Amino acid sequence: MANMEKEYNLSKNQQIVFDIIEKSSEPVKAYSILFNVKKKGIKAPPQVYRALEKLIKLGKIHKVESKNAFVACKSSNCEVSKATAFSICEICEKVTEIANNKLSNFLNSFEDKSGMKYKKYNLEFFGLCKKCKKT
Amino acid sequence: MANMEKEYNLSKNQQIVFDIIEKSSEPVKAYSILFNVKKKGIKAPPQVYRALEKLIKLGKIHKVESKNAFVACKSSNCEVSKATAFSICEICEKVTEIANNKLSNFLNSFEDKSGMKYKKYNLEFFGLCKKCKKT
DNA sequence: AACACTATGTAATAATATAACGTTTGAAAG
DNA sequence: CTTTCAAACGTTATATTATTACATAGTGTT
Known part of the structure; x- marks a missing residue:
């Protein structure tokens, strides 16, 4: 219940990308995401990077800079990542x-x-x- | 005098790369370095990246991860970067x-x-x- | 000299990220 | 409801960042 609204306003691609990252136990790289979502119709890098950018803005994921990889934010309702x-x-x-x-x-x-x-x-x-x- | 020994044991390529970074007032990107040292005989990426790696190990430069760029260490005799x-x-x-x-x-x-x-x-x-x- | 270690040169390619276009969608305003 | 606008989308191409792999050369030690 508490997190019912969590993914409310994510678009289709944003949701697909977010699901991959959230389910992973480790940081996920952009091209690993791309590979894993080909079956869902996402075919090109910009689609992934655009979703990543938005998710970061929303604070739902973070980029681990030293690894060029992305993790879901675990902090409780971290609205905006700063x-x-x-x-x-x-x-x-x-x-x-x-x-x-x-x-x-x-x-x-x-x-x-x-x-x-x-x-x-x-x-x-x-x-x-x-x-x-x-x- | 104080920094006479600073660059003592740098190899030729390491010294060339370090000089570029140290002279710059802003973080320098690897391919910008590469472009600038073509005239000095460094022709290929691995030559630059190898020098960068060594310089980082020595603590003479740091990588600014969010920018994929490199800066000279300004801290007084920072021997090892940690x-x-x-x-x-x-x-x-x-x-x-x-x-x-x-x-x-x-x-x-x-x-x-x-x-x-x-x-x-x-x-x-x-x-x-x-x-x-x-x- | 033989050895180990570090550095070098070079070609090829991998991995990460963005530019530039045009189209579609969805919510808000008239 | 249709106009409008911003956000999201799809696609191709390309830019940027980084590494692999292999052959060669220098440097210091024993």
Whole structure:
């Protein structure tokens, strides 16, 4: 019920692309999406990239810049994407979105030397996940 | 004098590529570098990418992921690149490396819910620079 | 000299992303 | 309901970014 309206105003292609990303347990690349939606009638890169662009604007997905790949936003009703943080394992490449108030509060209120504040940021942490640390 | 040894052990191609990046006031793209070093005998992408890879490892340059472009490290004798933060203007696209102890201390000691710490991060802030804010 | 390691040169191609067009659709205003 | 406008769509072509693969050359060590 809570997320009934979540995908309300997505267009056909946007919904198809979003479904692929949301179902994946790992970041999905644009051309992987393209390959997977050929059967649904999406045939060319611009169709995928346009959907991605819109989904990012809506905050429904994020781009993991260091991987050129896309993940669904897990934060509860993240309406508009402006502040993202990810944890990335350097071995298994697992990517997890970090939702941490202390972190986001700190970054949202960060001021540089010139007193400039930022309304938007993207942070990518690299390290070893639990599994990979053990081995 | 202080930076006499800075570029000591760079190979020929590494030095050529580094010079281009260091002289630029803005992030430089790989193919822009390639174009600019044709006259110096570097003719093919792998030559540039290999130099870039090495320079990143050495901490002499950083990649600005959201722009697929490279900047020289301005931090004083940054031997190895592991923690980077940039300020990016959304209008004029000016990129500045942020050197801020409060920020780096916070991020270096950050622990996520699972107690995981990270040895490396990349942070990109987006906003309007002073100039662009005025207009 | 033999070895390992790093760097180089080169051709080909893979992977990621956008430009440019014209058409269709769907919601809002008259 | 039909005009209008913006968003979304379909398609072709192309631009941009990055890597694979393989052969050669330099550099330092033992």
